[in-house]
Amino acid sequence: MSEIVKARLHVYPNGGAAARALARHVADAIRVKPDLVLGLPTGRTPVGFYHELSALAERGYFEFRGVTTFNLDEFLGIPPSHPSSYRRFMETHLFSRVGLPASQTNFLAGDVTDPEAECERYERAIARAGGIDVQILGIGTNGHIGFNEPGPILQARTHRVTMRPETRRSNAALFDGNLGAVPREALSMGMATILQARSIVLLATGQTKASCVARLLSGGITTELPASFLQLHSAVDIVVDAAAASAIPGAVSEH
Numbered sequence: 001m002s003e004i005v006k007a008r009l010h011v012y013p014n015g016g017a018a019a020r021a022l023a024r025h026v027a028d029a030i031r032v033k034p035d036l037v038l039g040l041p042t043g044r045t046p047v048g049f050y051h052e053l054s055a056l057a058e059r060g061y062f063e064f065r066g067v068t069t070f071n072l073d074e075f076l077g078i079p080p081s082h083p084s085s086y087r088r089f090m091e092t093h094l095f096s097r098v099g100l101p102a103s104q105t106n107f108l109a110g111d112v113t114d115p116e117a118e119c120e121r122y123e124r125a126i127a128r129a130g131g132i133d134v135q136i137l138g139i140g141t142n143g144h145i146g147f148n149e150p151g152p153i154l155q156a157r158t159h160r161v162t163m164r165p166e167t168r169r170s171n172a173a174l175f176d177g178n179l180g181a182v183p184r185e186a187l188s189m190g191m192a193t194i195l196q197a198r199s200i201v202l203l204a205t206g207q208t209k210a211s212c213v214a215r216l217l218s219g220g221i222t223t224e225l226p227a228s229f230l231q232l233h234s235a236v237d238i239v240v241d242a243a244a245a246s247a248i249p250g251a252v253s254e255h
């Protein structure tokens with residue numbers, strides 16, 4: 001009988017320790033493979049991770065210049081230059097600090113006239129880059145990954161999505177708290193796009209993520225919790241702080 005591979009859980013006492021550990025993990029992967037293809041998320045959670053990763057690059061621990069990145073998703077209907085776009089978020093928190101040229105950073109464009117063609121372009125670009133080596137994920141409070149929202153079905157490939165109300169609310173901070181300004185739609189990598197990454201690390205911090213983290217580790221696989229599909233992948237690490245681990249029976253901080 002084949003061995004059942006489970007996601008590896010790493011519990012840290014707080015978000016800062018989790019961010020430092022993930023930054024070290026990614027930096028070490030880049031030291032081993034300087035032309036790593038890295039999938040990246042946005043949100044409040046990865047800000048500390050991007051800060052730590054930039055600091056390691058600035059200290060000369062590793063070189064970022066050979067890396068190619070693909071961001072998971074982008075709002076539909078706003079241009080890349082919009083101050084609330086995910087592209088701008090990444091430029092602010094990571095790319096400007098590590099000096100990564102725009103030619104090595106890949107985004108879905110939110111201002112295209114043909115979103116379906118844009119999604120197909122993105123899939124081709126990922127394939128042309130040789131696939132994603134390490135995909136970093138956050139998780140929504142409703143269990144979404146990227147913008148793959150809970151519901152009766154999930155999409156395999158990069159696609160256009162209507163955001164759920166709770167997802168728009170949690171993204172309102174990027175629009176100065178103005179919920180009305182948050183686009184209703186987005187473009188997102190699909191579930192198969194994500195699951196084809198060679199390895200995946202999900203970062204979750206804070207009490208609001210605790211229930212989803214516990215369910216994704218030990219519940220069944222369901223479209224109502226898109227993150228539960230990570231159970232289908234054989235190389236997944238879940239990096240959490242103590243608050244996000246608080247609903248996992250018997251979870252103790254090992255670091």
Ligand code: GLP
Nearest residue numbers: 041043044045138139140146147
């Ligand atoms: C957005 C992104 C997700 C991200 C989520 C979590 O909806 N599309 O990729 O995981 O936010 O955000 P936060 O880290 O702010 O909780």
